Amino acid sequence: MLADDLRCMFYIALKDLRAYYFKPPNISWGILFPFAFVLAFAIRNPGETRDLVPGLLGLTILFGTSSMEAIVIVFERRLGSLERLMLAPVSLPALLGGKLLGGMAFGLTVTSVVLAVTLAVFGAGGVNWLLLVLALLLAAAAFSALGAFVSVAVREVFEAQTLANLIRFPMMFLGGVFVPLAAMPPALQVIARLLPLTYSVEALRAALSGGSWGSAMADLAVLAMFAVVLFALAVRVLAQRSE
Amino acid sequence: MNDVIQAAGLTKIYPAGKDRPPLRAVDGIDFAVRQGEVFGFLGPNGAGKTTTIRMLTGLTRPTSGSARIMGFDLAAEATQIKKHIGVVPETSNLYDELTALDNLVFSMQLYGVPRRERAARAEALLERFRLSEKRDTLFAKLSRGMKRALTIAAALAHHPPLVFLDEPTTGLDVMSARGLRQMIAGLRDEGVTVFLTTHYLEEAERLCDRMAVIVKGRIVALDTPGGLKAGAQEKTVVEVILEDADGRQEKRRLECSDGVEAAVQRALAEAAGKRVLAVNTLGPSLEDVFVRLTGLSAEVMLAEKGGKRGGGYAGG
Numbered sequence: 001m002l003a004d005d006l007r008c009m010f011y012i013a014l015k016d017l018r019a020y021y022f023k024p025p026n027i028s029w030g031i032l033f034p035f036a037f038v039l040a041f042a043i044r045n046p047g048e049t050r051d052l053v054p055g056l057l058g059l060t061i062l063f064g065t066s067s068m069e070a071i072v073i074v075f076e077r078r079l080g081s082l083e084r085l086m087l088a089p090v091s092l093p094a095l096l097g098g099k100l101l102g103g104m105a106f107g108l109t110v111t112s113v114v115l116a117v118t119l120a121v122f123g124a125g126g127v128n129w130l131l132l133v134l135a136l137l138l139a140a141a142a143f144s145a146l147g148a149f150v151s152v153a154v155r156e157v158f159e160a161q162t163l164a165n166l167i168r169f170p171m172m173f174l175g176g177v178f179v180p181l182a183a184m185p186p187a188l189q190v191i192a193r194l195l196p197l198t199y200s201v202e203a204l205r206a207a208l209s210g211g212s213w214g215s216a217m218a219d220l221a222v223l224a225m226f227a228v229v230l231f232a233l234a235v236r237v238l239a240q241r242s243e
Numbered sequence: 244m245n246d247v248i249q250a251a252g253l254t255k256i257y258p259a260g261k262d263r264p265p266l267r268a269v270d271g272i273d274f275a276v277r278q279g280e281v282f283g284f285l286g287p288n289g290a291g292k293t294t295t296i297r298m299l300t301g302l303t304r305p306t307s308g309s310a311r312i313m314g315f316d317l318a319a320e321a322t323q324i325k326k327h328i329g330v331v332p333e334t335s336n337l338y339d340e341l342t343a344l345d346n347l348v349f350s351m352q353l354y355g356v357p358r359r360e361r362a363a364r365a366e367a368l369l370e371r372f373r374l375s376e377k378r379d380t381l382f383a384k385l386s387r388g389m390k391r392a393l394t395i396a397a398a399l400a401h402h403p404p405l406v407f408l409d410e411p412t413t414g415l416d417v418m419s420a421r422g423l424r425q426m427i428a429g430l431r432d433e434g435v436t437v438f439l440t441t442h443y444l445e446e447a448e449r450l451c452d453r454m455a456v457i458v459k460g461r462i463v464a465l466d467t468p469g470g471l472k473a474g475a476q477e478k479t480v481v482e483v484i485l486e487d488a489d490g491r492q493e494k495r496r497l498e499c500s501d502g503v504e505a506a507v508q509r510a511l512a513e514a515a516g517k518r519v520l521a522v523n524t525l526g527p528s529l530e531d532v533f534v535r536l537t538g539l540s541a542e543v544m545l546a547e548k549g550g551k552r553g554g555g556y557a558g559g
Contacts, residue, residue, distance in 0.1 A: 007352070007355060012353075015338070015341070018340075019338050019340035079336060079339070080332060080334045080336035081336045081337065084336055084337070085353070086302060087302065088325060088353040089322045089326045089353075089354065089355075090353065091322070242302065242303070243304065
């Protein structure tokens with residue numbers, strides 16, 4: 001049973017990557033969009049460019065994982081091909097896990113490209129690599145689960161895109177990407193603490209600046225919690241919608 | 244002969260929605276499907292055919308009742324059941340972005356077909372469905388008939404002993420439909436059990452060993468096509484072809500409620516000096532049976548389905 005689930009998860013992710021993710025528009029969008037935003041901010045504040053790197057990575061992984069993930073399931077449901085997967089000998093959590101894995105793999109791939117460029121420009125001195133890998137993995141899991149939840153919660157592709165943007169864009173401005181959390185008004189700090197992007201940017205900032213594990217561990221734990229809760233909600237909604 | 248499907252009191256009630264009351268889509272049906280037969284499931288739109296298939300294939304949970312598929316309990320062993328069945332839904336639903344070959348290989352990957360067998364099995368399926376030349380063509384670029392054929396091929400990729408075919412020939416051109424019907428007959432010859440829903444009564448009659456008619460969620464008849472027709476026959480109908488002295492032919496139809504022999508004697512008596520060219524006894528058609536059971540003509544049923552009488556079905 002577990003072996004069936006793991007095998008199906010792997011092949012569902014592989015199929016999604018081939019069929020949907022690794023297409024030129026997705027790759028260019030996944031890389032160029034966060035770069036463009038950060039570049040615009042950096043031109044206005046040239047002295048703070050290096051400080052934007054954690055936010056740039058956070059944005060890249062947010063959009064890389066969730067953009068396609070948020071529409072893949074609703075798209076397949078419309079075409080009837082999601083039903084093919086539901087007829088296969090695979091549990092619903094494993095089916096959704098395969099979708100999650102596909103989104104994570106794509107998000108981590110485009111983020112690796114952005115990471116390589118930023119490290120080449122700013123240097124890799126003082127990077128806590130283990131913390132960096134954990135932060136990227138957990139952020140990818142949390143954002144991919146967010147995408148999956150959006151995708152199962154709506155019925156049409158345009159609804160998925162609208163809902164995903166309603167969640168992501170406020171998160172982009174309140175998640176500590178452009179303005180550090182400490183510099184925000186207290187009310188906005190409270191809102192920021194409800195957003196997974198905040199914790200991913202904080203964990204990435206700690207990893208890139210050789211920061212301590214202490215506070216980063218809390219950020220990682222919150223990201224893991226977001227991933228688990230959003231995934232469980234997505235499974236539940238998909239089960240209800242399938243009836 | 245073993246039963247591969249045993250359904251007992253299977254019921255599905257969809258709860259009330261915003262603008263509709265609760266719907267009892269399937270209402271306590273009992274039936275069994277024997278190993279190796281083609282079992283037809285006929286009924287008008289909304290009768291409960293697709294809901295029944297969705298329950299039997301584990302896509303939706305029955306509200307009450309039980310079923311055993313291939314010996315596995317539907318409620319407790321749905322994953323085991325899924326390993327042993329192939330399902331062809333009404334819509335061809337493979338992946339547009341994958342080629343014909345990749346779609347088949349992906350199906351095999353999901354069902355755990357060993358890696359070393361996948362390529363050969365996929366090529367054999369493409370050959371069988373006359374799609375070898377399209378092996379590297381994207382599913383999106385295939386014709387409707389080819390998409391249907393490939394969808395069926397994908398359902399057979401893991402060699403399931405039981406296949407559910409939901410309206411397999413609806414919307415196909417005559418030649419594609421004919422090819423698929425030959426393929427379904429071939430499945431029976433291989434010992435595969437087929438659960439078939441169709442709107443083409445001629446198709447059902449030609450392919451099915453037994454069939455159930457479902458109306459408003461209840462099975463109203465279940466028998467062989469011959470048994471259904473015999474059960475519907477209240478009177479013997481005899482057709483007599485006569486020829487008068489001038490060589491003019493005339494066809495007369497007589498109904499008699501006391502058996503074939505009496506009907507023939509009456510027909511001969513009616514000849515009255517004319518030459519009797521032929522005497523044929525006529526039974527009811529499956530369409531007559533269907534109309535009697537459902538109160539719906541075959542034409543109306545096809546129109547509801549968006550089909551065209553004589554379009555998809557042309558014998559074969």
